[in-house]
Amino acid sequence: NEIPKFGGYSNAEFLKKSLLGGQQNIFSKADWTIVPSHKCNNGLKNAINVAIFEKTFNQPVVFYGTLGLPTDVLPDQVLEDVTDKMRNEFNCESVISDDITFKGAYKNFCKEILWPTFHYQIPDNPKSKAFEDHSWNHYQLLNQRFADKIVEKYKEGDTVWVHDYHLLLVPGMVREKLPDAKIGFSLHISFPSSEVFRCFAQRDFILKGLLGANSLGFQTDEYAKHFALTCNRLMQTDGDIEEGIKFDGRTIQICCVPIGIDAFELEKTLRNSEELPILKNIIRDRWAHSENKKLIVSKDQFDTLRGLKTKFLAYEKFLRDNPCYISKVCFVQVVTGSTKKDKYLEKEIVSLVDKINNLSTDITMHQNIVLLTQELTELQYYALLSEADIFWVNSMREGMNLACHDFIVSTSDKNSPLMISEFTGSAELFKEGCLLTNPWDIKRLSEIIKFALEMTPEEKRRRWKKMMKKLIINDSDNWIISTVKSINSSWELNLQRSTLFNLNVHEWQEAYTNSNGKNKLFIFKISEPPTPDILKMLNDLCSVPGNEVFVLNTFDKLIVERYYARVNNLNLIAENGAFVRIHGFWYTLMGDNLWKNEVLPLLQAKLERLPGSYIKVGESMFRIHTENAEDEDRVNDIVGDLILHINTLFGSKKGIHAYFHKSILFVQQFGLSLKALKFIFDYYASSGSSHLHRNSSFNLSANESMSGSVNMSRVNSGNSPSLQPVIDNLKGVNKFSFAMVSGSSSPTIEPLFEYVNRFTGVNIAYTYTCVYGDPSSTNAQQHVNGMNDLIKLI
Known part of the structure; x- marks a missing residue:
């Protein structure tokens, strides 16, 4: 009862009746039992089971999944009995779906759309759009049923850990119903480039x-x-794998840890098995009966992604180029899954196998290649790995191939080499000891086979030890501990960022009063031209001895000076921190801006396709305004492309960062606002108290060093020289007994909130990081409704 390849069932009810016809009585009366399923993610299953056995988890573990068999034919009472038994005896919550939904989601969307595309094989059949739309509905529905079951059973404090490409929508669906839930997701296959x-x-x-x-x-x-990069491009998110992805007011942490196996458990199995030596002897007698005969082993799913065809072509070339090996090597290829799924591939593989075996002069005594399509027991599989002289993985694209992990442990006596495709996740882990291959380079593959077979025992041992060390460090226990730690820390961070307290006016006034006669630091992020009320507030603050007041915004130096010309003793931070004015002198914190000459043509080319948008050019930055774009639907695509290109081409090499905030794309050197704050502390560390500057004729020579970390130069305007990198200077922090940073949440000010919070009650007696507006997530500790409330308070 295979689902039609394109379009699904035309008459679902008819099919359902045909499936049910005459069978209900059988299932209602027949005995049944629950047995382990071999059709599952064995790596995940083994990792979780070992963690449960070794008490790695500090919470009870409950599994959620489908039953693994058609359920439409089961009477309601039988289905209820089965799910009860799964819950009570196996800690499994069953997600029940009708067979058509399950098959449409799993066989069609997962296997025909998601799986090939995630592995760079985009379905291109002209009819595929029809069944893609149809099966997408089934996929959504199945994911929703998982989410509904999780929400139904959820208790406060639970951790929800979702796995693999079958359930990509579940985290978002659960988040919608449980906004404060602790949710993790692990992808066990590769993730493609944004272009794919x-x-x-x-x-x-x-x-x-x-x-x-x-x-x-x-x-x-x-x-x-x-x-x-895909999120940056398609969703206009900010962030990377180190800092996390910032989306919808939350920061999503990225955890890059391979799943691994439990090497010690496998070693114990091999050591204690009485049957294993017998099986190894059988394998030697059948395929490697002479002392000089070598055995190459592979194990793969039967599909085009595993590189079976190029593997066999390379093996054929190896034998033709080295005829002396024709009677000395046997290649055993184990394939799992039905070979009937792809009849064209099956025909090609069978033809190649016949062609390779015909190279032997006596096929009755020796086969150059053996294609095993039957299921092997666990011990048969380990015995075959133990006897292999080469284990060969030739995938075109794959996540972690745990078969090669099993092989490394199994070959502890022979130390046989591992040939592995560079497009496999495990290749990155074992690159220091394995033989990396390009699965499309048939000539090179044939040469590496010969090299591996003729490798000296000393080199085999060296390479094997490197791989074994990596395997032990990156085992399944490490994967679980690291992943759960990442889920917990990200949840705690977001909880902290979403917990805001309204600014306590009485407490703030008391802190300010207690700091009278001492140095106080104020930094206000003011994005709009100042109102008379704002100017009055700033004048009042700046008139108090010991107060150092800064205004931070994106405007250039000339504009910000013009806006605040009537405020005496005010310090300024222009262009998000590229320039800092202290006591009338500008200091430059940005590096060279030669990158602008390369970025500007890219911006202009892209924005030609977005009429109504325009570029504002500053000394250190570009601001691309899209709020008046004529085609709003194209904004996200074009901005996403720009973010991807700029952050990829200029990010790591030149420190240039693009981010999208309130319909404006900012392109500038990364981290300038935080650099400006550190520079301010460094400035006061090197030049005494703040009011000393205001009330004396203290001066610095143009190149005088103010501290061991910063060489500063200052001028009254324009082209101020750039500074050396700024480091933390706690001496400058300690100059202040009161510090307040305030403004609406943005990528510019959030790092300042986080930085100042570190000194609360330690280096600075009173710190206030105050956000206004209604942010869903922020590093600020206090909140006011708006700038007007802040003005009234001060």
Whole structure:
């Protein structure tokens, strides 16, 4: 009863009746039992079971999943009995779905759309759009049923950990109903580049589903970077794999840890098995009966992604180029899954196997290649790995291939080499000891086979030890501990950022009074031109000896000076921290701006397709305004492309960062606002108390060093020289007994909130990080409704 390849069932009710016909009585009367299923993610299952056994988790573990068999044929009472038994005896909550929904989601959308596209094989059949839309509905519905079951059973304090591409929407669906839940997601396959992922018609829904998690787990840094760049491009998010992805007022942490296996448990199994030596002897007698005969082993799913065809072509070339090996090597290829799914591939593989075996002069005595399609027992599989002289993984694209992990442990006596495709997740882990291959380079593959077979025992041992060390460090226990830690820390961070207290006026006044006669620091982020009330407030503050007041905004130096010309003794921070004016002198914190000459043509080319948008050029930055764009639907695509290109091309090399905030795309050197704050502290550390500057003729020579970390130069206007990198200077922090940073939440001020909070009650007696507006997440500790409330308070 296979689901039609394109379009699903035309008459679901008819099919359902045909499935049910005459069978209900059988299922209602027959005995039944629950047995383990071999069709599952064995790596995940083994990792979780070991963690439960070793008490790695500090909470009870409950599994959520489907039953693994058609359920439409089961009478209601039987289904209820089965789910009760699963819950009571196996700690499993069953998610029940009708067979058509399950098959449409799993066989069609997961296997025909998600799986190939995540592995860079975009479905291109002209009819695929029809069944893609149809199966997408089934996929959404199945994900919703998982989410509903989780929400139904959820208790405060639970951790929800969702796994793999079958359930990409579940984190977002659960988050919608449980906004404060602790949710993690782990992807066990590769994640494609943004160029490939953007081909999904449902790309926004999938990304939003994933971004509902607190922490997202990927098997390699490469897959995580692909995800981060995809979010930057398609969702205009900010952040990366180190800092996390900032989306919808939350920060989603990225966890890059390979899943691994439990090497010690496998070693124990191999050591204690009485049957294993017998099986190894059988394998040797059948395929490697002479002392000089070598055995190459592979284990793969039967599909085009595993590189079976190029693997066999390379093996054939190796034998033709080295005919002396024809009778000395046997290649055993184990395939799992039905070979009937892809009849064209099956025909090609069978033809190649016949062609390779025909190279032997006596096929009755020796086969060059053996294709095993039957299921192996666990011990048969380990015995085959133990006898292998080479284990070969040739995948075109894959996540972690745990078969090669099993092989490394199994070959502890022979130390046989591992040939592995560089496009496999495990290759990154074992690159120091394995033989990396390009699965498309048939000539090179054939040469590496020969090299591996002729490798000296000393080199084999050296390479094996490197791989074994990596395997032990990156085992399944490490994966679980690291992932759960990432989920917890991200949840705690977001909880902290979402917990705001209204500014206590009485407490604030008391703190200010207690600091009279001491130095006080004020930094206000004011994004709009100042009102008369704002100017009066600033004048009042600046008139008090010991108060050092700064205004931070995106305007250039000339504009910000013009706006605040009537405020005496006011200090300024222009262009988000690129320039700082203290006591009338400007200091430059940005590096060289030669990058602007490269970025500007890129911006102009992209914005030609977005009429109504325009660029404002500052000394240190570009501001691209899109609020008046004629085609609003194109804004996100074009801005996303710009973020991707700028952060990729200029991010790591030149420290240039692009982010989108309130319909404006900012392009500037990264971290200037925090650099400006550190510079301010460094300035006061080097030049005594703040009121000393205001009331004396203290001066610095143009190149005088104010501290060991910063060489400063100052001028009255314009082209102020740049500074050396600024480091933390606690001496400057300690100059102040009161510090207040305030403004609406933005990527510019949030780092300042976080930095100042570190000194609360330690280096600075009183600190206030005050946000106004209605942010869903912030590093600020206090809140006021708006700038007017802040003015009244001060």
